[in-house]
Amino acid sequence: MAARIAIAGGGPTGLMMARLLAGDGHDVDVFEAGPEIGGLCRSRETEGYTFDLAGGHIMFTRDERVARFWDSLYEEDEGCETHERRTRIYHARDHFVSYPFENALGELPVEDNIECTEGTIRAYLERAGSTAPKDFEAWIRWKMGAGVAKHFMEPYNQKIWKADLSEMGTSWIEGRVPDAPVEDILRASLGETTEGYTHQSVFRYPARGGFADVHERIARPVIDRVQLNRRVERLERTADAGWLVDGERYDHVVSTLPLHVLPDVITGMDAGAAEAARNLQYRGVASYLVGVEREEVRPYSWVYLPHPWQGPANRITYLSNYAAANAPEGKGSILAEVTYQPDNPPDITPAGQRALAEALAAGGLLDADKVTVTDGALNRVAYILYDIGFEAKRRAVLDWTDAQEGLWCIGRFGRYEYHNSDQCLARSIDLHAKMRPILANGGGAS
Ligand SMILES: Cc1cc2nc3c(=O)[nH]c(=O)nc-3n(C[C@H](O)[C@H](O)[C@H](O)COP(=O)(O)OP(=O)(O)OC[C@H]3O[C@@H](n4cnc5c(N)ncnc54)[C@H](O)[C@@H]3O)c2cc1C
Known part of the structure; x- marks a missing residue:
C-alpha cells in the first residue's frame, strides 16, 4: 500500500528522499519555499557565466554508495569532469602557500616559518599529558601553537565564523580541520613537501549548469511532485498518527x-x-560572481583568504577552472564567499558587488579593469555555528523530534550536522532503508 509522504524542503536531501520513496511507489509531495530546487546547491547563469549561489561546491565523497549513485546520474552523457584539487592560502602580497598551512611552513617567509615552527614545538611539548581545551580559541593554541594561530588559524576562523572563537566549541573539528603529525610539520618547515590532507585530492564537477546540475538530475524522476514557492508553515499531528501539512x-x-x-x-x-x-x-554566506578576462584566472581550484587586508571574502574559487562552460570563451570566473551573522547580510546590490571586486583588486587578486560582470546571492542559513553547548541543544531537539511518530528529520540543518551534499545523500539512503520496512508494513505512520 502506498503511503502519502510530504517532504519539506527541495534541497539535495529532500530531492533524494523524494526520489527514493517515489521509487518504491509512494505518493510524495515536495514543498520548496524558494522559487527553485537545490537549496544551498543552486547555481545561476548571468550573462553567459554560471556560478554557484552558496559558494564553491565540488563533488567529493568517501561513501561508495554515493559515488556509484553519482556515476549513474552521469553515465549516459559523461556530463561531469574530474579535476585535481589545487588549493592555496593567500599568505602575503603575491605569496600563495599550499594548504594545509602546517604542511607548507617551508613555503613561508623565513621569519614566519620560524615563528610557526617554534610555536608548533612549544605547543607539542606543553600539551603532553594535558586534555584538549573545550573552547576553539584555546584549542588552536594548544594544538597548533602561537605562530600558526597568528598567521592562519585565528584570522581565518574569525573571518569565516564571525564569532568570538573562545565561545565556540570543538566538537566539529575532527575531519574538518586538518590534523598534521608534528613530524610532518617539522619536515615541511625544512622544505620537504608533506601533503597532509589527501582526501578531496581529486574531485568532480558537472560540465554544464554549475553544481546545480547534480540536483536537477536527482530531481528528474520526481520533478512533477515538487511545488515551488510553497513554504511549509504548519505541521500538526492528527489523531490517527498522521500529519497535517x-x-x-x-x-x-x-x-x-x-x-x-x-x-x-x-x-x-x-x-x-x-x-x-x-x-x-x-x-549565512553571500556568494559573489566576479567575471574576468581569462588572464586573471590563476591555476588554482580555490584560495583561502585569511587576512583582513585581502577584503571581506574568506575564500575565492576559480569556478571557470571547474568547467569551461562556467564562463564565455576567453573569459574566466571567480566566486567569492563572504559569511555573515544572519541579521547582518553583506551588500549584494550592484554597488556591493563592485565593492567586493575592488576589495579583491586592492588585495592583489585581480585587476579591477579586467572585471566583466558581477552578481551576488545571499543564503541566510549556510553554516552551523558550533558554539559551546551546541551538542546539548541539538540533542534536546532531536530527542523530541525523533520520538514523534511519522516525523523524520534529516539534512544539513534538518539535523544540524556539518554535512556536505554527499553526506546528505548518504543519510537519505540510510533513512530510506530505515523507513522501508515501516512503510511496507501498511504504509501508514509507524
Ligand atoms: C560555502 C559552502 C560550501 C559548500 N561546499 C560543498 C561542497 O563542495 N560539496 C558538497 O557536496 N557540499 C558542499 N556544501 C554543503 C551543501 O551545500 C549542503 O550539504 C546541502 O546543500 C544540504 O542539503 P539539504 O537539502 O540538507 O539543505 P539545503 O540545501 O539547505 O536545502 C534546504 C531547502 O529547504 C528549503 N526550506 C527551508 N524552509 C522551508 C519551509 N518552511 N518550507 C519549504 N521549504 C523550506 C530551503 O529553501 C532549501 O531549498 C557547502 C555548503 C556551503 C555553505
Missing part, C-alpha cells in the same frame, strides 16, 4: 527544515525542545 493530511513527513524554525512550524512542540531549537545558531 498546512491542513492537508499525510501519513509521514520528511522534514529538511532547519531545526531552529520548528518551534514556529510544529504545533505543540515540547517547551524545552523548542527553546533548545530556538537557541541553535547559524551563519
Whole structure:
C-alpha cells in the first residue's frame, strides 16, 4: 500500500528522499519555499557565466554508495569532469602557500616559518599529558601553537565564523580541520613537501549548469511532485498518527527544515525542545560572481583568504577552472564567499558587488579593469555555528523530534550536522532503508 509522504524542503536531501520513496511507489509531495530546487546547491547563469549561489561546491565523497549513485546520474552523457584539487592560502602580497598551512611552513617567509615552527614545538611539548581545551580559541593554541594561530588559524576562523572563537566549541573539528603529525610539520618547515590532507585530492564537477546540475538530475524522476514557492508553515499531528501539512493530511513527513524554525512550524512542540531549537545558531554566506578576462584566472581550484587586508571574502574559487562552460570563451570566473551573522547580510546590490571586486583588486587578486560582470546571492542559513553547548541543544531537539511518530528529520540543518551534499545523500539512503520496512508494513505512520 502506498503511503502519502510530504517532504519539506527541495534541497539535495529532500530531492533524494523524494526520489527514493517515489521509487518504491509512494505518493510524495515536495514543498520548496524558494522559487527553485537545490537549496544551498543552486547555481545561476548571468550573462553567459554560471556560478554557484552558496559558494564553491565540488563533488567529493568517501561513501561508495554515493559515488556509484553519482556515476549513474552521469553515465549516459559523461556530463561531469574530474579535476585535481589545487588549493592555496593567500599568505602575503603575491605569496600563495599550499594548504594545509602546517604542511607548507617551508613555503613561508623565513621569519614566519620560524615563528610557526617554534610555536608548533612549544605547543607539542606543553600539551603532553594535558586534555584538549573545550573552547576553539584555546584549542588552536594548544594544538597548533602561537605562530600558526597568528598567521592562519585565528584570522581565518574569525573571518569565516564571525564569532568570538573562545565561545565556540570543538566538537566539529575532527575531519574538518586538518590534523598534521608534528613530524610532518617539522619536515615541511625544512622544505620537504608533506601533503597532509589527501582526501578531496581529486574531485568532480558537472560540465554544464554549475553544481546545480547534480540536483536537477536527482530531481528528474520526481520533478512533477515538487511545488515551488510553497513554504511549509504548519505541521500538526492528527489523531490517527498522521500529519497535517498546512491542513492537508499525510501519513509521514520528511522534514529538511532547519531545526531552529520548528518551534514556529510544529504545533505543540515540547517547551524545552523548542527553546533548545530556538537557541541553535547559524551563519549565512553571500556568494559573489566576479567575471574576468581569462588572464586573471590563476591555476588554482580555490584560495583561502585569511587576512583582513585581502577584503571581506574568506575564500575565492576559480569556478571557470571547474568547467569551461562556467564562463564565455576567453573569459574566466571567480566566486567569492563572504559569511555573515544572519541579521547582518553583506551588500549584494550592484554597488556591493563592485565593492567586493575592488576589495579583491586592492588585495592583489585581480585587476579591477579586467572585471566583466558581477552578481551576488545571499543564503541566510549556510553554516552551523558550533558554539559551546551546541551538542546539548541539538540533542534536546532531536530527542523530541525523533520520538514523534511519522516525523523524520534529516539534512544539513534538518539535523544540524556539518554535512556536505554527499553526506546528505548518504543519510537519505540510510533513512530510506530505515523507513522501508515501516512503510511496507501498511504504509501508514509507524
Ligand atoms: C560555502 C559552502 C560550501 C559548500 N561546499 C560543498 C561542497 O563542495 N560539496 C558538497 O557536496 N557540499 C558542499 N556544501 C554543503 C551543501 O551545500 C549542503 O550539504 C546541502 O546543500 C544540504 O542539503 P539539504 O537539502 O540538507 O539543505 P539545503 O540545501 O539547505 O536545502 C534546504 C531547502 O529547504 C528549503 N526550506 C527551508 N524552509 C522551508 C519551509 N518552511 N518550507 C519549504 N521549504 C523550506 C530551503 O529553501 C532549501 O531549498 C557547502 C555548503 C556551503 C555553505
